[in-house]
Amino acid sequence: MGRRLAIAIAVPSVLALGYLAADVADVVPGFLTAEPAPPVAAPFLTASPAPSSSMEGLALTDGTGADAPLPSPYQLQILAQELRDDPRTGTSTNVSVIDLVTGEPLADLDADEPQVPASTTKVLTAVAAATALGPDHTLSTDAAWDPGARTLTLVAGGDILLAEGYGHHGDLGTASADEIAAFGGPSVANGYAGLADLADAVVDALGTDLGTVTVAVDTSDYPGPAYPESWPDYALQQGYAGRVTGIAIDEGRLTDDAYAQRSDDPVGDTVDAFAALLEDRGIDVGTTVTRTASSGASVVASVESAPMSDIVTYLLRDSDNTVAEQVGRILALETGRKATPSGAAAAVTEALDGLGVDTTGLQLYDGAGFSDRNRITPNQLVDALRAAAVSDDTSGILDWLPVMGVEGTVADRAGTDDVVGRGLAKTGSLTGVTALAGLIETADGRWLVFATLADGMPPGQPRPRAAIDEFIGALAGCGCEG
Template sequence: MRGKVLAGILVPAVVIVGAGGYAWADAQDIVPGWITAAPVPVAPAPFLTAVPVEPSPAPASAVSLVTADAPVPSASVVQSLAAEVRADERTGESTNVSVVDALTGEVYADVDAAEVQVPASTTKVLTAVGAVADLGPDHRMTTAVTWDPSGRVLTLVAGGDMLLAADAGHGGAGEDANGWAGMGDLARDVVETLGDGVSGEVELRVDDSAFAGPAVNPDWPQYALDLGYVAPASGLAVNIARMTDEHYAQRFDDPSLAAGDVLASRLSEAGLSVGEPERGVSPASAVEVAAVQGAPLSEVAYLLLRDSDNTIAEIVGRVHALETGRATTPTGAAAATIAGLASIGAPVDGLVLNDGAGFSEDNRIAPAHLTGAIVAGLAAEPTEDLLDWLPVGGLEGTVASRYADTDAAGALRAKTGSLTGVTALAGTVQTADGRLLAFAVLADGMPYGQERPRAAMDELVLALAGCGCEG
């Protein structure tokens, strides 16, 4: 396991700096638009994604190996740094902190680290770790088509993949989970399997009955659907149900049926006449005539953490529930996540989950839950490549434009979280002495706005990254 951890810690030799216009400001949470009790003049955007930016060289200190022999920091120094975050006027008494050794679990700082609070999008770390712990990094979601010759019925059967391409999938050549498998592949395989023995129009059904739902989590705010921050987790979609190629595009109300429309077009192009797709179940007498498999779950985990993708986080939880014999509901997904975490020894006492993405304000996660999941994940075989999934500071995801030209650039791997009144950051950081630390800082009950509390948290990260505080 350690060999893989060491490989995962090698950081790229470039970091991302700069950005353009509103997209950068949005990714930084410094424009208006978070959830608020009073009406706001602009749309809220608590879940964010990275934008294209220009590279510049990383500091040499960012490129190094982490080993168990690296000097251990002084717990008293790290505890003092953590306490300063809570004492900072930009945060407050609701700020709780956990800093532990990522390889041994030794506690270096505990500021009410076991106290649960609203975690926002750091929830996704637990969703990803719990699912991979149970299902394994190589688990793949299968989308199938069945054929019932007696009723002349083709059925598109959902298997959880909401990252399908509209035509041919790239099969990994595109190095991204989105578009790994495609509707065009399914259509061509269907026509090849059926051959010339089918003439005239056939019926096309869409069957996502394996996903009981509700597809729209009751804890999600309506604005999230209206503004394209999330799609119904139906178990089947092309490009996460986006209507356009924009990251926060409007989503189809019925992603599964919209995917059926795409398959109908691909089948028609391949020479098979099909009717307009309708919802239904695959007949008992039907046989499978085509199937495609999506990206390995490890690649899906990387995408959902890198892009902070709410829909994929939610559907990963539902697929986790399905594959472990639980109800494909928010409750079933939460139970699956908690059980997956417990299976690798991550702490779960007091953990409350209502969605996989972190939109729910009723989720309750403690900083120690997050650092505990990271430590347990690195130590367990299924999740030992966890560091490869977390976005790199100054390079990827919602930390792409943070930490540029600092000791944390390339040395940090972390997931952000933001809702109105909630600011969070959880991940790992390598000290100047080469020690890998797992940390989590959560603050809820904050004033409106993200810039001030995030700046205070960043100061802690920078202090840890530059720490030569050997005990």
């Protein structure tokens, strides 16, 4: 293939931010379990040395050649077996490690066996959406005007990260300290487009002398269910997930907290907020309703979401369950299916098939990994990651995954000098399930793609996580040529 991975992480010169915020699927032991989760502690900052790195940027580059030594498959197989034999994991710990450049298998412990993947499911959702739709794909929230019925309809286009006021459109220069403290930085995706922008565009198109208008919202493209049947009730109650609707302000959060309580009616809240913005601009609003846009309506204004690349970065870095499920449904709709969990599963599977991933045994019941009915093999995870990484269109996945020891749900994972800033990964946790999938650079400069899935264990995350972290550290420190 004539390619080599050159990775670099730009690290601030100031102290790195520490994180104690519970993560939806990956950080706090007990979260995403069948048991009641403990109350979420308020996040606070801790000072720690910033990981050092002389590298800047993150990309696959042409013309450099795969000149770093390839690790010995025999040595890596020994490392994988040691992980399985570790008393902190168990015999159901299955592993796949492949070479990024060539795709050559380097370690395989039942890597074709489907297992409960937890939040590593989000890897497949993100890869499928980004490859099938393209990283520049955006979601349009439209306003359609029917002059005969004097009805202005807010047409849901799948953006559940709308700002109630003006969107930031990618300019995060005014991000608050609280936003920066959460997970490793503010999200480009959240609040990219705003209802105030749309209200201004409506006034520019129609003026304000419209008489008394009805403001409607059309969510017919997103039939639900708003809360997947496979998701536990406590996740909604404790703010770990929200209702998956065709349109929402900040995923229906009722406060600015990452794990805020969620609205019972995010669609209704959104249309009410839009109506209030129109009234502020001089349009006389009579009532707000939920209905399909009439045949006499035409689109007069639109706002666009952040690109899909930023949306999948958000769902991978912060392990956002609501957005992950929504992205799967968007993919379903854009590929001619209903925006439902089953439609999303079919769309993700089709996209992976198109990438050459063997989907035998793949079972998906949600796009986030909450469902314990999901089944994914370690090979499906590594093959999907590699397929995206080596494609010119989606090599940006190497920017989308969170950096180990630096950000997101892996900010405190495998934090040794061998690993920090040299690995990218997505975590996964359910009761009795611990998973990790991503990429790691060896001591010789070779990039590997890995997936470890462990299920059927006693509840509790610290022990299996520590064992997996040591395995990743061994891969990173490997100078084990054949």
